[in-house]
Structures are given as structure tokens and as C-alpha cells.
Amino acid sequence: MDKYEPTQIEPKWQRVWADARAFNVPNPEPGAVDEKRWYQLEMLPYPSAKSLHMGHVFNYTMGDVVTHYHRRNGARVLRPMGWDAFGLPAENAAIREGGHPRDITEESIVLIREQMQRLGWAIDWDREVSSHEPTFYKWTQWLFLRFFERGLAYRRAAPVNWCPNDQTVIANEYVVDGHCERCGALIELRNMTQWFFKTTAYADELREYELPPGGEWPERTKTIQRNWIGRSEGAEILFRVEELDIDLPVFTTRPDTLFGATFFVVAPEHDFVEAYASEEAKEYAKHAGARRAEDRAAETVKTGVFTGHHATNPVNGERLPIWVADYVLMDYGTGAIMAVPAHDERDNEFAQTFDLSVRTVIDDDGRLVNSAQFDGEEAEVAKASIVAWLRNEGRGAPAISYRLRDWSFSRQRYWGAPIPIIYCDDCGVVPVPDEDLPVLLPDVDDYLPKGKAPLASNEEWLHVDCPKCGGPATREADTMDTFVDSSWYFIRYVDPTNDEAPFGREVVDYWMPVSQYIGGIDHSTGHLLYSRFFVKALNDMGMLGFREPFARLYHQGWITMGGTKMSKTRGNLVGPDDLVDEYGADAVRTYILFMGPGDKDKEWSDAGIEGIVRFLRRLWRIVGEVAERAPEGRAAGPLTRTTHATIARVSDDIGRRFQFHTPVSALMELLHALAEDTSAPDARFAAETIVSLIQPYAPHIAEELWQRLGHERLWEQPWPVADESLLERSTFELVVQVNGKVRDRFIVETGLSDDELVERAKASERVQAHIDGAQIRKTVVVPDKLVNIVVG
């Protein structure tokens, strides 16, 4: 047989698949529901570099194996691909390289698409979408308007994260340790008028996972999201400022310590300061409020100033001095706290610093003291009874507070979807009418970031007539965060050419939720949370019939280089091209999955790829031999059982365990067994099975060998099924232990009774030597496995 030449066979089969439209999956006829379907999705790439890296190769190959597996198990499988084309990564790449972001992005898309096709991934290219195309962002804008109508997208002035390097606001979710997640610059706090999505309206729903049957999310991801949302149960309590005749609400998780409050603190940004505080306090607040939370937290000594007023504790009428201090944060709770230095570390530090009084109200046994009628109650009980008392007095109520903040999504950058809003002097904030969508992203002379939206400098585009009154008006010049695009791209795939709506409900409800999503865990508090928010909101709008976008979620581990994740900014990218040239796509695909468990980080090294290449060459040679010499038919032989066992193992690993490296081992073992005798009566069956099972990993060689074995179109052959009856053995190796130590092993028939097995075990000479003369205390039998004789 000729030599294995991947460079010959791979392009050939890629053409065959394309011509046969092998992986294009039309939507079902209306009304189809009971058909088996599978929506396989991996996070779409940013086309910001001109090449994929091995991390992508890993991720998409895993998705490819799952795709083939479900296709061949009879499911209608949707497996799309697209481009997260808008946004900072692409725009920054364009700035670096010079040129228009659109040109740079589209060049990258062409190159990456070619790489994907060279790797032979089973993608339905008819469904390709790119977030920078007007046909896509028209609907991003349309969806924004639906959120806007419901108050789920709104505009307000707020302190936001400003990246001085990227010259734009970025979301809380992408500030890491006070630095920009993209470029690493130190984030500044700026007070700006920005657009927000009201993610907090779904805080509770986002903490719960309304997954369909069979759905499953990793525990660690749920934990990350729950930590991020940060729900605290407590109470809101009103403190009266008698001399001003106003109420100041506080949020506390410890209403049981209400009698221990000895002072009161408001955040520097609190309205109370500006309205009523002393000049000294105002001066303090001006400086303190301008500082970032991280800097405030880093302060070792607490600072603050007395405002000159007092608040009355509703439970005992005590007058507490109101201070302003920067350890209280405006954007959590109510921006004001009751300070209980005896039972709160921070309040205690403050009390020590300013010599304020401390009163213990919970004793060592966890019971209330110094708390009037509540004395003696356990703290947990007292929480409820004090809140009940307050509620009765009209001075408090149970309350819940979240750490989650609304998602700030307006960006002062060029390369994004324009926000379809018009500002009119008379009518105010006016949404662009649906029929005027899309608001096209115009060309501008200078799209470099300058701290204000580049679109604002395009006067011709900026000035429009108000859609309401026809008077002079201006467009919103900020663009949308790229994460808005990725919050719904996976829905567009199911209906990518719809020009009446972003998607049709029936077809969305057929395909979705996504059966299996694969992507990085770094998106846990960003993209994955935003997407869930979108789907829940769209469900409430009646646009789709489910409440979670992704039924099953899997996080692949990183492919690292020098210990860090491969990424463009770190400059440690290894692409697939050289490896594909040298070893072929099949070897690259199989190797990257064989490297180890899918969810673990792996340091990149091509040192082991030779092992896979040897395996594929051996496969080529041995299957070739079988095709020439092995008898036709399916007569049973020594290989039959091993072959069926391998089918069961591989299917279980891929289908149930989602484990992709062990099937390769199993197939290597079966190949070794087959190589023993390529003219055995069941050699042909074993060879066909190996080829069939390796197809998701190495589809090109599999297709070629399948043809040489006299068959056609392996990609649409049913996945092999293990014959249970052939898996059963008539004999097995009985392990005999004495006191837990293996003393003998020999072959016996299956199905013997426990007593018979014990008799056989005792009959063994080697066992005899260990039990002779001793008292048998107990025998343990694991049917068809082992006998343990306990002597003593």
C-alpha cells in the first residue's frame, strides 16, 4: 500500500465534504419538534489576529468531536461559526497595524476561516455571522431598543471605570484588580453619563439556574457568578435626623446589633453631605469621593469627619453622631450605615481612631444583652424579632442587597454598533424608529481614541432631524460594548438570514437552548452572565421560550506557553499552520486532544505529536493490510469482544464523560490487538470499527481508509453500537485474595455462585499455603471478579 500522505488526502476530502454540503444543516420544517437535535457551540473568536492559536485549535476540535459524535448518533446538529468582529481587540489591532478596523478585521477573518477549513472542522458555513456586518448589528440595535422600552437599558451619570490607555469606559466585569482586563492600564474612576443595562433587575434569577433536563453547569462557574452577584439578606432601617426633619435609610445584615449602634456614617458621595454637612466635612468628602475604591480599601488608617448632625436610633431613641467617611461606599446598600463597633471590625477601627464609644450587645453565648426587651434572645432569632418590631413602628423592613452593579455598555470608541438614540432639545432622549435601523457605522477620518466618541467628529452623521418633532437633534455618538454583540450571537445562528426580525421564535425554540457550550472560564462574570441576562429578559418579552441560553457548559483548560495562557497581548502564540504542513490536520487534531483532560491547563509542546503520527501511520498500514488480506464477512473471532468493548468505551467517554483523550488510548490498544493478525476472521470488523471511531478525531484519514475498505461517506454512517451480548464473557480471571492480598489468579467460568467461587479459591494451592491451618473468619465475594478469604 502507498504511503500515508496527509497533504494529499486532506484537501481532497475537504473538497468532497464541501461539495456534498456534508455539514450544512437546514432548519427543520415548521412544526418539527420531536426530532433529535443538538446545538453545539464554542465561543466565537475575535478576529483581531491573523491566525488561530493552539488554544483555539483545542477548543474547536473538542467541539468538532462532539459534533461528529452526535451527528452520527442520529441528531440534527447545528454547529456554526462566526466572528466577534467589533470591539477593542480588533480596533487596537487596526491602530497598531495602521488601516481601517474594517479592513484589518475582514483580512483576519479570511485568513482564520481558511485555517479552520484546513483543519477540517465540521462547520455549517451557511450560518456564518459577523458582529460588524450591518445585517447583524441592525438587530443588535433593534434588541437594544426593546430593552430601552422596558427600562432595562437606561442612561445615567455615575462613577464608571475609565481606561486611560484605551480611552473608554469599561465594564466592572472587565476590571481585574483595578486594571483594564485588555491592556493592563490602571483604571481611573470618572463620573460620566453612560448607558447601562439593568442586570440588577435579574440579580435573583441570575443566581438560580433554570436549566432544562440534562443541563449542567460546573460548580465553580456557578460559584464565581454567585460571588459576583453577592446577595446579602438583612433589613433597611430608617434613622431620623430630627433637626432636619429627614430620614436616612441604612442597609444592614445585622439588625440584631441595632442596640449596639453608637454612631452613624454616610459615604462621601451621599447627598446628605452636600445638603447638610459642615464645610469641613464637605471638604473631606470632595477629596475622599474622588478616590478609587481600591485605594480607599488600601488605606491602613480610617479617615472621616463629623458632619455636625445626629441621627436617632429608632429602637432606643439615642442620638448618634453622623460622620462622613470613605470606608462607606455609595454604591452598596444605601450609602449610609449604622456603626456597631462592638460587632463590626471596620466600625471598631473607626471608633478606635476617633475615640467613639463601643457597646457590646451580644454575649459570648450568642444572646442579646443591653437590648431592652430583646435581651436573652439568640442573635438569629433577634434579627427577625427586631425587624418585626421596626416594621410595626414603620421604621424598617426586611431588605436584600446585591454586590452586582448594572452593566455599563457605552464605549467612547469607534469600532462598535452605534447606539440608536437621538437627543432632541425639545423631545429629550428619542429612540431611533425601528424602520430607520440600522444606524450605520459611518467612516470617520480619525477613529483614534481621544477620550470622546470618534463618531462625534463626523458632523454630517451626527446631526439629524428629531424623529418625533423634526427639529434639530444629534445622534448618540458612543458605541456599544462588544459584549452586547456576544450576548445574543448564538441566537442569530439559528436564523442568520432573517431580515424581518433578529430571529424567529419557532426556530429558536426548536434549536435552543444550546446543547453544549464550550469556552473559557474567564468569561464567567462577563459574557456568560450577560448572555443569561439577555435570554431571561427576552423570555420575559415573549421572544423566546426558555430562560437559560446554555444547557450544558464546559470550560476547556488553557493551552499555555511559558506558564501563561496563549494570547496576542502576551506574544506567546503558536499557530497550527506549521504543524498542519508537517504532520497534517488529523495529527494536529488528534494530538491536541490526546494531550490530556480537556478542562486542565496544558503547557504547549509538540514533543509528543510524533506518537500520534506513528499511530496514524500504523493505522494506515494495518488497515491497508486488512483491506487486502482479511476475509469478508463478520465471523466472530478473538478480536470481536475487544472491538465491542472499545466501542462501548469510546462512546461512553465522548458521550457521557466528555473525556477526549482516553478514547485515543483505547483505539491505540485495539490497533495493537488487530496488528497481531490482520487476516483473522474478525480483522475486517475490527479495522472498520477503528476507522469509524477515529473519524471525529481524524476525519480525513478515516474517510480515506473507509473508502479503501470498500465503503462510502463515513461522515454520515451511524455511530457503531456495542453489542452487549458480545461484551459478556464466558470466562474471567478470578482474583483470590487472602486478607486483602492477591495470592492467586486463574480463569474460571462466569456466572458461578458465591459458594462455588469460594470452593475454587480454596482449592488453589497458592491459596492453601496462606490459609492452611488458620481459621477462616470470613469470605467476601465480588461476583465475576474476586474472592477475599479472611483468616486470623
Place this chain on the structure above:
RNA sequence: GCCGGGGUGGCGGAACUGGUCAGACGCGCCCGACUUAAAAUCGGGUGCCUUCGGGCAUGCGGGUUCGAGUCCCGCCCCCGGCACCA
């Protein structure tokens, strides 16, 4: 501090619900065959120690069990999330 994940040969890793002297499969290394030679290929060996009887080994120390990498308790270390969030 709170929450989650993890720790097995020189390396990647296997052992799925406690059950075949733990270490499959691959890499690397060693030996051999073929070759003038090399590559490729094929075959064999490869946890540690050993007085060659055996002993010790799945981060450490206990425990449960006839039997523990797997279960329980207590530590240690690594990775990730949250943290002046009242």
C-alpha cells in the same frame, strides 16, 4: 477570612459507582533487530528501594472497611472567585 477546584512515575496522564499485586495509552530514556551507516520501521525493558526473600509507594497524619488513589476526620501546598459590600 468566606466560597469553589486540585495534588498519582523523569513528563502528559489512566484507574468511571471502594474490588484484578496502582501506573493503561503516549512522550522520554535504555537494550535489541533491520541497515555500510543514519532515518524510518519493528521487538523488548522502564515507579522507588532491595541482602532478590521481599519491602515501600497515589501531598502529610489519623480513621472506617475483608479491601482505600477512590469514603470520613485533621493538616500542608497549589490554582481560581469574592473581600472596607455594612
